Amino acid sequence: MxxxxxxxxxxxxxxxxxxxxxSERMGIVLTEASAQRVTATMPVAGNRQPYGxxxxxxxxVLAETVGSVASMLxxxxxxxxxxxxxxxxxHRAATDGTVTAVATRIHAGSTLATYDIRITDExxxxxxxxRLTCMLRDRPPGSGSVPG
Numbered sequence: 562m563x564x565x566x567x568x569x570x571x572x573x574x575x576x577x578x579x580x581x582x583x584s585e586r587m588g589i590v591l592t593e594a595s596a597q598r599v600t601a602t603m604p605v606a607g608n609r610q611p612y613g614x615x616x617x618x619x620x621x622v623l624a625e626t627v628g629s630v631a632s633m634l635x636x637x638x639x640x641x642x643x644x645x646x647x648x649x650x651x652h653r654a655a656t657d658g659t660v661t662a663v664a665t666r667i668h669a670g671s672t673l674a675t676y677d678i679r680i681t682d683e684x685x686x687x688x689x690x691x692r693l694t695c696m697l698r699d700r701p702p703g704s705g706s707v708p709g
Contacts, residue, residue: 569594576630584626587619591627592661596634599627599664605655615655620680620689621647627664628676628693635666635674635697642674642695649691658683664693672697 577591587608593600601623608619625647632642660683664676678691 580626580630583622587622589623589626591630594630594634596631596669597666599631599634600661601627601630602659602661604659605657609656613656615660615688617649617651617689620651620660621649621691623660623662623680624649624664624678624689624691625693627662628678628691629695631664631666631676632674632693632695632697635669637697639700640697641700642697644693645696646694647691649689651689652687653682655682655688660688667692670697 573591573594576594580589580591588604589601590603591599591601603619603623605615608616610616625644628647629642629644632644636642660680662678662680664678666674667677668675673694674697675692675694678693679687680689680691682688
């Protein structure tokens, strides 16, 4: 893949184009992206558990998506980010509309990056908070493509 654009809109388009099968299936759309902060939205519809509430696992997928993208943007060229730990606290149920996740960098070193992720409903109320730590490592050989 070519070097990431310095134009924020082009970078965002490229990241959304390569966001992965699960993110596509769940309707996750990145809306802001930098190494310090990544935001995304996800519809509640299609991501509910049998009680009609947003599935807690869907919140974790959204959190890992924004944190992993931010970690990937933190990694130097020729390196990748892989998640090694995530935790989640669920605060309130969401039954409809869209939730928004904001990942904010807590730490970025040469081998680890950690992000605080806050997921809110359309009224700005907390739905879930997470913390994700990714290992930054050299890109392994193989046929997989990694954006940027």
